[in-house]
Amino acid sequence: MRFEEALADRSSWSTAGRCPIEQTMKVVGSRNAMLIMREAFYGTTRYEDFMNRVGMSSATAASNLKALTAADLLERRPYQEEGERVRQEYVLTDAGSDLMPVIIGLFEWGSKHGQRRSGVESVHVGCGEPAEVEVRCRAGHLLSSEDVELRVRTADRETR
Amino acid sequence: MRFEEALADRSSWSTAGRCPIEQTMKVVGSRNAMLIMREAFYGTTRYEDFMNRVGMSSATAASNLKALTAADLLERRPYQEEGERVRQEYVLTDAGSDLMPVIIGLFEWGSKHGQRRSGVESVHVGCGEPAEVEVRCRAGHLLSSEDVELRVRTADRETR
DNA sequence: CAGGATCCCTAAGGATACTG
């Protein structure tokens, strides 16, 4: 991964909270926030399940779910089973689903390089083959880290 | 993404720090650690450059570089320019390079959903097309979040 | 230049108790 000359001066974007990576970390950069997203991908929707499966306190679950809802990664949705009162569930939004490559990427890295083995792998439900994260360009080329560089957008450039 | 029945009981792996995602977050789960890795991908190798480009204090730079070196994501390597004294540089290890999909994934999410636009995009240096993160199985199928499930490894199963 | 040492502040998070 490299910079173009035009990007030699990072100060205009990479600091002051403009770096996209930093913005993402701001939202899901804590252990519990990320593990809540993991659970959401696993299909967990209820407060108590998030709390127990992530292994976090009630207060922490509440504040994280609230923050992730505010950031539009989760959507709070009322539901009612028959004979029961109305409850709330938390389901992934589109923005939340877009985080899947990151989740799988973290999972893959930890599986390969983490100290403690989990014995769990992520697989394609259709064919049973292990899932992997790849970086490709839109032309379809598989990229390694040296193939990627950062460039100021020129086509649909921002006004500011 | 779904669980198999065999994984209904998460307690044996997803808690107590065995979850691969959690293990990864333990290493690069803070803003500064992740941004240091970003810089390492950008080609930054020197202490002072990490410090200035990430926007962190000297002490924070030192402790994070030490931790990332201990975790084998960066390698400390002495070098010497002619006429200068010996200095240290920090370069990516293979394990560090394996984090690239995560970095690009975070970049992509922030670019799409972050509040503040950066005007920067990551592209394939070869053809100029934007880089994207994809999840595929080894058979080559492109996967969305519903296509992925977790399964206890059976082929090369762990001893414990 | 490349850190180490010290002090302080803030945010994340656990524990416990309480409520609609």
Next chain:
DNA sequence: CAGTATCCTTAGGGATCCTG
């Protein structure tokens, strides 16, 4: 069940000063 409220501990990180 789905949270709130309160209190406390710890880790991340900034600022400042010091050293080989």
